[in-house]
Amino acid sequence: MTEVSADLGTGRASVGAVLDFAWTAAEFTATEVMAGTALTRSTAIDAVDTLVSAGILRELPNARMAGTYRSGRPARRFELVPDLGVVVGIDAGDTHLAVTVADPLRTTLVQHRTEVDPEETPEERRAIIIDRLRDALAEAGRTRDDLLAICVGVAAPVNRDGISPPHPDRFWERTNPGLAAALRDWAPAVEIKNDALLAAVAEGTQGAAIGCRDYVALLAGERFGGGVVVDGHLLHGAHGGVGEGVVFDHIIGVGSAFGLAPALHHQLLAAVDAGEVDVNSAVGRLADAERIDPRRVLALAASGDPDALLIAGQLGETVARVVGVLGSMYDPERVIICGAVAESIEPVLVAARAALPSQLHLPAPQVLASSLGADVVSLGAVASARRAARERAVPLLAERRLAARA
CATH class of the missing domain: 1.10.10.10 (Winged helix-like DNA-binding domain superfamily/Winged helix DNA-binding domain)
Structure with missing residues (x-):
C-alpha cells in the first residue's frame, strides 16, 4: 500500500x-x-x-x-x-554496467550498456557509475531534479541499508563501492539490491515466474547467485545473503561459485586434455582462447555438434547439482536460469532435467531458461525503482506540492 x-x-x-x-x-x-x-x-x-x-x-x-x-x-x-519524473535502474555487474532511464509507468527512455574493467578500484567503479548515470539522464533530457527513484543491482549481498558485508578478496566492496551513501541525495528513494534478487523481481513481474509463488531466479553466467521467492515473498536475510553462491564451493561436482561460463571453459579444457574432444574440431579450437563465450559452444550443441553436445551434457550435470541444492533448501516450483547465457542454454537444460531427480528427494522443480536475456537485472532494477516511486517518492512529491500551495 x-x-x-x-x-x-x-x-x-x-x-x-x-x-x-x-x-x-x-x-x-x-x-x-x-x-x-x-x-x-x-x-x-x-x-x-x-x-x-x-x-x-x-x-x-x-x-x-x-x-x-x-x-x-x-x-x-x-x-x-504522465510527466511526474523519471526512475533509473542500474545493473552494476562485475564486467558490465547498464543504466536505464524510464518513466514511472511503462516507457523506457534511454538504455546504455557498456563493458567495465573488473580490476577497477572501488573509487574508480563508483565514479564510473555516477558518470554513466549523469550521461543517461542528459541523453533523456532530464536532470537530478526529475529523479523519483534509483535502484542499483550489484553482484554482492546487500543489507536493508544498501551496504554489503566485507569480502575476503574485497570483491563485494568493489562491486558495491559505497553506493548507498554516494547516491543518497540523488533521489527521494534510493535502493541498492543484490542482482539475483532483482532478477527474481523481473522474472516474477514479466518473465517465467509470473503467477508462481515459489521459485529461484539463478544468475548463472560468470557466478552463481539466486534470487529466492518462497510463498510469494522475496527472501533477503540479515545481510542480504540468501541465495549467495559461495555454498557451491563446497558441493562435490560443482566446486565453485563461478558460473556456467567458467565451468564450460574448464570442462572443455579437461575434455581436450582427456582426448574426448579433438583439439582440431570446431569446439576444440576454442579451448586455447583466453575467454570463451559459452553461447558459441551451446549454439554448436543446438546444431547437433557431438563435441559440443558432450560439453553441454557435462555442464548439465553441474546444473543438476546446483538445482538439486536449491531444490532441497527452498523447495521451489521453478528454477529459472537467467542472464545472457540463458538465450542458448537449452541443450544444457535437457541434460540437467534428466540428471536432476537423483539430486534430491523432493519432487524436482521445473528448470527453465529465462526469456529476458542479458537485461534481466536491469528490468528488475527498473521495476523496483518504479515500485519505490509509487510507494514513497510520489506521495512525498504530493506532500511537498500541497505544502507549497498552503
Whole structure:
C-alpha cells in the first residue's frame, strides 16, 4: 500500500487507495475508483480532488468535449500525470554496467550498456557509475531534479541499508563501492539490491515466474547467485545473503561459485586434455582462447555438434547439482536460469532435467531458461525503482506540492 502522509488532507488511507488505483488504471472516473477501492463516492471524490490539487492526477476533457458524449451528465475522467519524473535502474555487474532511464509507468527512455574493467578500484567503479548515470539522464533530457527513484543491482549481498558485508578478496566492496551513501541525495528513494534478487523481481513481474509463488531466479553466467521467492515473498536475510553462491564451493561436482561460463571453459579444457574432444574440431579450437563465450559452444550443441553436445551434457550435470541444492533448501516450483547465457542454454537444460531427480528427494522443480536475456537485472532494477516511486517518492512529491500551495 502506498504510504501517504496525513498532510494530504482528506485522510491518508483514502488518498493512498486512490493513488494506488491510479497507478494501474489508464483513464478512470470516480465511479471506477469507488468500485476499485470500496471508498464512498464523497470520499473518493475528495481524494481525487486532493491529488489533482497536488498535480499528481489530472482531469481529462469530459465526454462532451471529447466528442463521445451521448446523453446524461458526462462523467469526470482522470489519469495519473504522465510527466511526474523519471526512475533509473542500474545493473552494476562485475564486467558490465547498464543504466536505464524510464518513466514511472511503462516507457523506457534511454538504455546504455557498456563493458567495465573488473580490476577497477572501488573509487574508480563508483565514479564510473555516477558518470554513466549523469550521461543517461542528459541523453533523456532530464536532470537530478526529475529523479523519483534509483535502484542499483550489484553482484554482492546487500543489507536493508544498501551496504554489503566485507569480502575476503574485497570483491563485494568493489562491486558495491559505497553506493548507498554516494547516491543518497540523488533521489527521494534510493535502493541498492543484490542482482539475483532483482532478477527474481523481473522474472516474477514479466518473465517465467509470473503467477508462481515459489521459485529461484539463478544468475548463472560468470557466478552463481539466486534470487529466492518462497510463498510469494522475496527472501533477503540479515545481510542480504540468501541465495549467495559461495555454498557451491563446497558441493562435490560443482566446486565453485563461478558460473556456467567458467565451468564450460574448464570442462572443455579437461575434455581436450582427456582426448574426448579433438583439439582440431570446431569446439576444440576454442579451448586455447583466453575467454570463451559459452553461447558459441551451446549454439554448436543446438546444431547437433557431438563435441559440443558432450560439453553441454557435462555442464548439465553441474546444473543438476546446483538445482538439486536449491531444490532441497527452498523447495521451489521453478528454477529459472537467467542472464545472457540463458538465450542458448537449452541443450544444457535437457541434460540437467534428466540428471536432476537423483539430486534430491523432493519432487524436482521445473528448470527453465529465462526469456529476458542479458537485461534481466536491469528490468528488475527498473521495476523496483518504479515500485519505490509509487510507494514513497510520489506521495512525498504530493506532500511537498500541497505544502507549497498552503
